[in-house]
Amino acid sequence: MKRILIPMDFTEVSNNALxxxxxxxxxxxxxxxxxxxxxxxxxxxxxxxxxxxxxxxTTELTEEVLKIMRQDKLPENISIHxxxxxxxxxxxxxxxxxxxxxxxxxxxxxxxxxDKWIGTTSLSIVKTLKIPVYLIPPFSKFREFKNVLxxxxxxxxxxxxxxxxxxWNMSYGAFIRFLHIQDENxxxxxxxxxxxxxxxxxxxxxxxxxxxxxxxxxxxxxxxLASAYNxxxxxxxxxxxxxxxxxxxLFRSVTKDLILKSEIPLLFLHSEKIIS
Numbered sequence: 001m002k003r004i005l006i007p008m009d010f011t012e013v014s015n016n017a018l019x020x021x022x023x024x025x026x027x028x029x030x031x032x033x034x035x036x037x038x039x040x041x042x043x044x045x046x047x048x049x050x051x052x053x054x055x056x057x058t059t060e061l062t063e064e065v066l067k068i069m070r071q072d073k074l075p076e077n078i079s080i081h082x083x084x085x086x087x088x089x090x091x092x093x094x095x096x097x098x099x100x101x102x103x104x105x106x107x108x109x110x111x112x113x114x115d116k117w118i119g120t121t122s123l124s125i126v127k128t129l130k131i132p133v134y135l136i137p138p139f140s141k142f143r144e145f146k147n148v149l150x151x152x153x154x155x156x157x158x159x160x161x162x163x164x165x166x167x168w169n170m171s172y173g174a175f176i177r178f179l180h181i182q183d184e185n186x187x188x189x190x191x192x193x194x195x196x197x198x199x200x201x202x203x204x205x206x207x208x209x210x211x212x213x214x215x216x217x218x219x220x221x222x223x224x225l226a227s228a229y230n231x232x233x234x235x236x237x238x239x240x241x242x243x244x245x246x247x248x249x250l251f252r253s254v255t256k257d258l259i260l261k262s263e264i265p266l267l268f269l270h271s272e273k274i275i276s
Contacts, residue, residue, distance in 0.1 A: 001028055002025065003029045004025045004101060005098075005102070006031070007035065007087060007103070008033070008034050009034065010060070011106070013138050016139065017104055017105055018104075019068060020141070021136075025104075028077065028101075030077055031098065032065060033082070033094060034081075035083045035085060036053070036057060058082050062074065081094065088124050088125065091103070092128055092129060102133070104136065105122065105125065105134070105136070106135075106136050106137075107262075108138070120260070122259050123255060123256050126259075129270075132267060132268065132269050133268045135259060135265065137264070140263070145174040147175055148172075148175065148177070149231060149233040149235075149236050151254070152212070159195055161269065162195055162200075164269070165237070166200055170207075172208075175209045176209075176211075177213060178196060178212040179215065180214045181220040181224060196210075196212060213227075215227070221254045228262075234264070237269060238267075238269070239269045239270065
């Protein structure tokens with residue numbers, strides 16, 4: 001059974017992400033978390049200890065989740081957890097301590113100039129956690145994955161990553177389009193193409209269709225999004241792991257653009273540990 005973490009912050013965006021995740025992972029172990037600052041300890045001198053902040057938030061979050069699920073009681077596979085501290089370190093710690101398989105979280109529909117300048121919480125989560133992170137834009141509704149767009153970069157020369165992508169699609173059988181956007185550097189992509197084909201046909205023919213496409217564009221994120229909308233993609237998959245510092249800087253920028261602009265759900269995979 002997979003262990004799925006869903007951070008919530010009492011917004012419609014996170015509520016929608018929860019609804020999306022519950023439909024996608026209906027049979028898995030679900031951990032719903034909320035990160036907050038403040039002490040959770042009661043003053044031992046109080047004759048009648050007051051209800052502390054953690055208890056209040058737990059009650060409020062539970063009521064919110066039950067309202068969203070339209071149920072009177074939480075199912076046994078769902079639990080509520082209030083984490084102490086900023087969302088990034090508290091979530092990272094929870095992920096490590098509970099062997100979480102993947103994170104599902106919402107992306108905001110409006111970002112301030114400050115957000116766009118320094119990046120977003122979503123971007124920090126994607127770059128910090130070495131597990132799959134699903135980012136759900138506002139108003140996205142879960143539908144079975146039939147058309148998947150993979151933002152292909154030179155990290156797909158990593159056979160482990162391609163193998164795990166194949167395993168991820170075993171339960172969906174979606175058509176996968178690997179889209180490689182060539183910039184002015186025009187680096188050869190043949191090694192990555194061969195890795196994809198060899199991996200998919202290693203033991204037997206894949207039970208799903210796929211194609212590998214290369215396009216030239218100076219604006220990688222814009223081309224990826226335009227292609228995803230054109231192909232009616234259900235999800236965009238990317239892997240923010242690269243082989244050198246220059247590629248890392250480039251993909252970090254593309255990742256941020258996708259998070260800020262995409263109206264299609266995103267899945268960020270890492271070669272270190274991938275859900276299957």
